[in-house]
Amino acid sequence: MKKKATVVSYVMQKGGVAKTTTGKNSAEILGKEYKVLAIDNDQNADFTDSFTSKKLIEKNGSKTLYDVYIKGASINDVKIKITDNIDLVPSSIMLANVDIELSSRMSREFVLRKAIQEVIYDYDYIIIDCSPTLSMTTINALVASDYTVYVTQLEYFSMQGLTQLQKTVDMVKEVNTELKDIGLILTMADSTNHVKDVLDELESTGYNILGTIDRSTIVRDAIMAKQAVFQFDSNHKTAKQYEEFVNNLVKEIEKNNG
Helix, strand or coil: CCCCCEEEEEECCCCCCCHHHHHHHHHHHHCCCCCEEEEEECCCCHHHHCCCCHHHHHHHCCCCHHHHHHHCCCHHHHCEECCCCEEEECCCHHHHHHHHHHCCCCCHHHHHHHHHHCCCCCCCEEEEEECCCCCHHHHHHHHHCCEEEEEEECCHHHHHHHHHHHHHHHHHCCCCCCCEEEEEEEEEECCCHHHHHHHHHHHCCCCCEEEEEECCHHHHHHHHCCCCHHHHCCCCHHHHHHHHHHHHHHHHHHHHHC
């Protein structure tokens, strides 16, 4: 019997925490052996830009996730083939209008879930990169997901964001009872005392820490080249850290899926 895809949302209620970079690296690493659908659920379209050109998509008037939310387009009509194993549902600035345009619609938090159900047997993993706000698009992603990964920068304000986000995720669990927070990936680690203090605090919260990524310029360089870190420099420590994170994520999912 064909297996359903596992849907994972990468969320954090704060920008600049390497959420999109983590989504990109996860999709590319998983894409080495699994069928992956990458969904850009953020109006900034940086996830889109990490695979292709968001400017080109807007210039060509290509369909985007906005068309799925508002015009009832199918994911099959919108997706772009990136590699043999990776497809992308691109985003655009139009996604900023979704909250207003969905405001009067019934069951508005289920739009993305319904769209994903049409392609759920075509992939092994569906990775959703969410906006850094708790908007209707983020709620849709959480309702559509099996798991959330909290992308947490090792600094004090991310801790506050994590607390707020947890409250939202717990509320969504009343609607999507299958949703599980599978763990954290900690980004921009360095050897300062501040980072050590935040790390100690996070470890004491009982969250499952799936990986830690060091602060490094190679992350930005790889993204500029539209590559994952392992594609840019497979021997770099950061490439190995992302590989370790994805391995831990897959193990955790397999354990949960029994």
